[in-house]
Amino acid sequence: MTRTNPATEESLSSVASHDGDDVETALATASETFWMWRDTDLRERRRLLETTAEVLCDRTDEFARLATKEMGKPIDGARAEIEKCAWVCDHYAERAPEYLADEPVGTEPETESFVATEPLGPVLAVMPWNYPFWQVFRFVAPNLVAGNVGLLKHASNVPECALAVESILREAGFPEGVFQTLVVGSDRVDSMIRDDRIRAVTLTGSEPAGRAVGQTAGKELKPSVLELGGSDPYVVLDDADIEAAAAVGARARTLNSGQSCIAAKRFIVHADAYDAFLDAFVTEMEALTVGDPSDPDTDIGPQARADLVDDLHEQVTASVEAGASVETGGEPLDRTGYFYPPTVVTDVPPDAPLASEEVFGPAAAVFRVESEAEAVALANDSELGLAGSVWTEDRERGQAVARRIESGAVFVNELAKSDPRLPFGGIKNSGYGRELAEQGLKAFCNEKTVWVQDTADQP
Missing domain, CATH: 3.40.605.10 (Aldehyde Dehydrogenase; Chain A, domain 1)
Known part of the structure; x- marks a missing residue:
């Protein structure tokens, strides 16, 4: 081939x-x-x-x-x-x-x-x-x-x-x-x-x-x-460390140029933390360097194939047409190679691709919720259940929320990852x-x- x-x-x-x-x-x-x-x-x-x-x-x-x-x-x-x-x-x-x-x-x-x-x-x-x-x-x-x-x-x-x-x-x-x-x-x-x-x-x-x-x-x-696949929720509660959640969240979404089954994909943020988190998260995403993957200063390289860029952009475009708003990124880069920029999208309808499908690239959907219970319900509103992340300054609260999320793994105040010492796998689809x-x-x-x-x- x-x-x-x-x-x-x-x-x-x-x-x-x-x-x-x-x-x-x-x-x-x-x-x-x-x-x-x-x-x-x-x-x-x-x-x-x-x-x-x-x-x-x-x-x-x-x-x-x-x-x-x-x-x-x-x-x-x-x-x-x-x-x-x-x-x-x-x-x-x-x-x-x-x-x-x-x-x-x-x-x-x-x-x-x-x-x-x-x-x-x-x-x-x-x-x-x-x-x-x-x-x-x-x-x-x-x-x-x-x-x-x-x-x-x-x-x-x-x-x-x-x-x-x-x-x-x-x-x-x-x-x-x-x-x-x-x-x-x-x-x-x-x-x-x-x-x-x-x-x-x-x-x-x-x-x-x-x-x-x-x-x-x-x-x-x-x-x-x-x-x-995974459509992993990244839950930011009202008492979270916003700066840490935003910094780790940008890394969690863009590891391997966003091409990871356990990348954070749906950012579910409590209303009391939403504005501050969104501002910090967009800033973190925009600060990432897209470029030559052989350069150690590069944060995000190309997507692995041309068709993957097309698929990702189709998901972003369809979500915007359904009513979502692009906060940053959202268009393939006009350069040699299969590059897509760090992208943040808000106001995503529940049936739009960025909410309902696995997104395999550096595009994040951010959702606003009014309560912890709503955050858990939205986290579980997926046919996929691989991993998830919960952010809160209260460790007991974090553990309690983690137990309610339907997935193979949940990390509190950390990005989801595989570790040889821990079992890894998913539930549902x-x-x-x-x-x-x-x-x-x-x-x-x-x-x-x-x-x-x-x-x-x-x-």
Whole structure:
């Protein structure tokens, strides 16, 4: 396929695709390798993860530049992404013995009962372009240390990042076949899920893609984890620290140039704080630098593809036509590259795209509410439920509001983020299942009940 640098619109070199024979070979290799890998001592699996973290740290700049070239990520954010990949490897290398330990269960006298955690087999990972390394490594680290083997079908616009992941693991010493990248189109995903050698599937992507994968996995009775979109609420209550909420809010909306499932998207502000917050928020958004993603001073780079700019602008335009007002931004930048400015829109009708759809770019919708109860109701008025943020000077109040928001995670006085130590995932149309932490490691494991007693104990 034709590939383009999103910042310069220059053509990128083509990457050879894998054909049907390559896929068959990869599946056979994964199936055979699994039986060796699952019996590899846990200490060795942990050591290889530690070495992987070292490779990532040693070559951070190289891999960061690759992400910047292929999908336009600002270079500082790209470096942070690679560092986070090293962190998740170190986390599971350290905590795997705890997460994988047998769990004793008291049952009968003179009987030993416990739950053993065992790998399932080859797992297919279907990953998106927006965090081309992190999305993969948050799958890789828990699954490989648990004894599963992985096959990656990455997004078509980041094939070099996809191949780099496999090369990193091979450089770290992982045996051939433990993790394989397949440069194939989405049309091969369904048949791979249906193949008996694939035992589970995980997808991070759009809701339609998630429904398709979930349907096939369900028909095949295979476990799946789906991390889909988000329309995350960012609730600013009347007692919030306005300056902090505005500064963090601008960062929360524009991380990765706004192309993040857990970016703050709907800013829900109490009437008593609304005017001050809006002024501060607009100021923060306008202060951000849009430009060359390879420049460390750049805050917002290009959108990853031309069609993504078109989609974003269509959402903004349709919302304005429905009655919304643009406070800043609102038009694609007239320059080479797929750039859209930081945009703030107010008075958004509830059925307008900026209120009712996921917005994947640096455009924020700000809503005015009259009470805490109205803020919670509006936060929950979405088919999506991935994450959220609540701002208040009262920690107990923040926790109480967080408990009432329908989502997979809520952060009080902080932007929503993924963390290797915490489970990550959504509810409603944001998907199901969890990645990261102990829950993520066990998502594709057999939690096997084992009951042991002497024959002499039989009646």
